[in-house]
Amino acid sequence: MVGSGVSLAGRIARLTCVAGLGLSLSACFRPLYGPTASGESVPALLASVQVDDVAMAQGQERLGHYLRSELVFDLDGSGQPATKCYRLKLSGSEIVQTPIVSSTTGRAEAGTLVANIKYSLEDMAGTKVYSEGVATSTATYDRSVQRFASQRAARDAEIRLASVLSDQIKSRLAAVLSTKP
Numbered sequence: 001m002v003g004s005g006v007s008l009a010g011r012i013a014r015l016t017c018v019a020g021l022g023l024s025l026s027a028c029f030r031p032l033y034g035p036t037a038s039g040e041s042v043p044a045l046l047a048s049v050q051v052d053d054v055a056m057a058q059g060q061e062r063l064g065h066y067l068r069s070e071l072v073f074d075l076d077g078s079g080q081p082a083t084k085c086y087r088l089k090l091s092g093s094e095i096v097q098t099p100i101v102s103s104t105t106g107r108a109e110a111g112t113l114v115a116n117i118k119y120s121l122e123d124m125a126g127t128k129v130y131s132e133g134v135a136t137s138t139a140t141y142d143r144s145v146q147r148f149a150s151q152r153a154a155r156d157a158e159i160r161l162a163s164v165l166s167d168q169i170k171s172r173l174a175a176v177l178s179t180k181p
Contacts, residue, residue: 036178045177046170047076049121050084055091063094063115063158070166075173087124088173092117094161096154098143112140113157117165121173131176135168137161 036042051071054064067090076082094115098108120132141157143150 036180038180042174042178044082045180046074046174047078047080047082048085049075049088049173050086050124051075051088052090054117057093060092060094062155063113063162064090064092066159066162067092067117067165070162071169074166074170085124086130086177087122087126088169089120089122090117094158107145108143110140110142111154111157112138113154113161114138115161115165117169119169119172121176130180131172133172135165135172137164137168139164 036045038045051068054068056064071088071090092115094113097112097114098110099112100110101108115137117135118132119135121130122128123130139157139161141153143153
């Protein structure tokens with residue numbers, strides 16, 4: 001090309017450099033559900049996790065029940081029995097915040113559920129901890145003057161909250177188990 005100021009050799013050198021960097025960096029990324037260091041598939045490793053009951057404060061057991069059910073299904077929804085090699089221990093708490101209060105009635109018009117779930121992935125004997133952390137999420141719902149409607153909305157919010165927390169914990173466990181030799 002005349003007038004561009006860059007020779008053909010310079011362009012080829014730049015293109016080769018970019019291609020080389022791309023190839024060298026491609027080894028740094030590994031798909032989460034691809035082959036693992038141990039050779040087992042990630043779904044098989046997740047299916048080998050036994051989910052213990054969730055330790056919740058009195059009156060908050062329903063969220064713990066929903067969370068455990070979601071995790072059991074998310075980790076091994078196949079229905080086939082699998083040998084359990086890991087134990088997932090869970091404990092948590094839930095609070096309700098009321099950010100919007102009606103100035104005429106003095107009643108809360110909305111509620112926000114905030115949950116913190118502490119988890120620990122251990123071997124079955126409980127001697128080695130592979131991963132531990134805290135999953136946090138929120139779910140909002142509208143409150144009504146009808147008591148049953150408010151209770152049902154709060155329960156639906158707990159179910160949504162359990163689903164989000166389950167997804168968080170599952171992703172974290174998959175990341176840990178995929179790198180375990």
